Amino acid sequence: MTNRPADNRDQFRPEGHDNDNFLLTTVVGSYKKPKWLDRARELFEDEDxxxxxxxxxxAKDDAARLITEEHERSGLDVVVDGEMRRKEMVEYFAHRIDGYEFNGRVKVWGHNYFDKPSVVDEVEYGEQWLVDEFxxxxxxxxxxVKVxxxxxxxxxxxxxxxxxxxxxxxxxxxxELVNEEIEQLVDAGARYIQIDEPALATTPDDHAIVGECLERIVADIPEEVRIGVHVCYGDYSRIYPEILDYPVDEIDLELTxxxxxxxxxxxxxxxxLDLALGVVDNHTAEVxxxxxxxxxxxQGFKVVPPEQLTISPDCGLKLLPREIAYQKMENMVQAAREVEAELDAGEIDVPVAGETASADD
Incomplete structure (x- = not known):
């Protein structure tokens, strides 16, 4: 079993941080694309x-720069580019992995479709996936920057x-391919990697397979590189406490x-492990x-002390209008800073590990 978690959180603490306590703030990943980027894609795909x-x-560079700066303006400690270069979380990678092919779109829900790929041969690592993006x-x-x-x-x-x-x-x-890509990212300077496994919540009995995958992924990855796993939507009692055996630093959960x-x-x-707690709902436009x-x-203090708590939205914010997503992030950061100050002042009682009393009793 790979030894995790590691003490690698403080590298993300901003220089001159105002409070003694530090609640790391970040986002899960995706963000609403500017309308002009969608139009640019249409033009690019139009042969005429x-x-x-x-x-x-x-166009993609401009969008990535814009959204990265938007994330920073909200005050986040760790940012991403909103996945401006990605259209869909499986399709994007399948296009870059040898052994995949595409045979047309499938319906997901309502009027939403995506290009569900097929594996027709042994998968192999070809071109880099995310290094240029990072x-x-x-x-x-x-x-x-988180990847x-x-x-x-x-x-x-x-x-x-x-x-x-x-x-x-x-x-x-x-x-094995994900491991190879992360090694390339680490060589490029990445220090915060998030593995997205939403399928775990839909077939939770396979948590042991995910654990074995993670063992292969983190093999030879230095401990100073922070590794998290994002799991969203499901009956968590079916995968807990088994996920505590995962060789990662942080588990990111949707709970709002x-x-x-x-x-x-x-x-x-x-x-x-460290807990990345969703504290704003990505499914509602109410800020x-x-x-x-x-x-x-x-609520997070019922589970972990402040030094093990990361603050983020429930999931990616790409389905929300940009102005709503931004306000959620900005309020989220402000709330984290105020809670830090209240912790410093001794105004919040944090339960002892194993207790289930309310954090503000």
Missing amino acids: TNFGTEEWEE EFTDEVASRP PITGPYTLANWTFNEAYEDDEALAYDLA NGNYEQIDVFTDPEFT ETVKEIKENIK
């Missing part, structure tokens, strides 16, 4: 226009498997949308007040 590769690359974002950002990457279990589970005996074998091969009804799941046994978010943050 003169909007070529050079113009398309410039290097660009890291250059334009003045704050640390979200779709995990191997989800890549396998949300794919038509036409080449492997089962999805488990496919997931393990994909895990369910009004924290599952928070007590994580109090017994003691939560030994939570700073006061409301502060109460949500305190």
